Amino acid sequence: MHVKLALIATAVALSAATAAIAGSPEWSIFAEPFITNAHAQAIDWQKVDDTLGRKPAVSGDVRRYGFPRSDLNVTLDGVTIKPSLALGGWVAFKPAHGGAMVMGDLVLLETEITPVMTKLVQGGLEITAVHNHLLRANPATFYMHVGGHGDPLKMATALHDALAASKTPLTAAPASPPPAIDLDTAQLDQIIGVKGQNNGGVYAFAVPRRDPVNEAGMEIAPVGPMGVAQGINFQPTGSGKAAITGDFALTGDEVNPVIKALLAGGIEVTAVHSHMLDEQPRLFFLHFWANDDAAKLAKGIRGALDKTASGKS
Known part of the structure; x- marks a missing residue:
């Protein structure tokens, strides 16, 4: 921004x-x-x-x-x-x-x-x-x-x-335990390389980039809440399948390698654009979608992550 x-x-x-x-x-x-x-x-x-x-x-x-x-x-x-x-x-x-x-x-x-x-x-x-x-x-x-x-x-x-000019709910819903994730989350953690979290019935990953992102000499951190981690979400759709979407935060030279890796993994690229106007390094945000076997899609995501300067623990 x-x-x-x-x-x-x-x-x-x-x-x-x-x-x-x-x-x-x-x-x-x-x-x-x-x-x-x-x-x-x-x-x-x-x-x-x-x-x-x-x-x-x-x-x-x-x-x-x-x-x-x-x-x-x-x-x-x-x-x-x-x-x-x-x-x-x-x-x-x-x-x-x-x-x-x-x-x-x-x-x-x-x-x-x-x-x-x-x-x-x-x-x-x-x-x-x-x-x-x-x-x-x-x-x-x-x-x-x-x-x-x-x-x-x-x-x-x-x-x-x-x-208030939209129909966005302005009264927060009462807190309640999230529904269980009907996926092998341990397997997903192993493939993606970081531990995910149950976010309202969606299994969510935030994979940080190895190098810091700065704005006017200050580091943008923490990266997850500030929107500069690789965000990957799995919503169970039954029988071990999941709908996945999210976004990759990429430098310019990473965009096309990631596109090729996602397509090879059966994952559709739905948008490539900026979210910010003046950040270093310059970042582009790539959004994706698929609904298929969760482990298969996780491997496709991991292949795309390997094309980026992102950490794997």
Whole structure:
């Protein structure tokens, strides 16, 4: 994601922190990139939680709020897509000099794009991408990446008002144990090379890149919540099969080797595009889809991961 900040004398107001995946803002050069614990603790996060109407998942100094499109019944090739497979909108806040930076990926219907975009822009946030992740889905869904820097409560208010222009549920559903994963998850862990997690009945992997991704001299971390890990999701579809989707975060020279590896593994490439506007190294995000034997697909994904600078534990 990319928030363009002009260099002005009041560096306190305009210095910025990292940005991410699922998007990354463009920041001007700033003098004090690292944030003290005292500064981070000075933010009244309870007010942000109250404004957004939910509690975040906290990882390091990043607070990530989920906005799944649980209101939608989206099907693709006969598969009813769980929100955590491909409909999990989110926004993440990271303390930054002068307040916080925010980035996110909102899941929208076609008719919701302009009303939500208008509210975001009016609220001082920036749009860094609008695009598809899936093909043939019914109804079609689109993904709007956003970014901003400043007062976290003001940005939370702008995000709430923008989402209110869509039918995104603004009241968080009560927490409940996720349904069991009807797959050999130990086998999937072994093939992919990292341990997955049960995310709402979807078995989800976040495979980090070996080299850091930076924004204006600051490392984008943690990579999973900030959207710059290889995200791979398996939704069981019965008899050992799974529908898979997600995205690879790739440098330019990795894009076509990964495409070839996925196609060789029987996995469809559904989109290649940017999520951010100014990150180093430059990244492209490749989305995919398949519904087949889970172990077979995991091997196809592993073959694609081997074409990237991604770690395998």
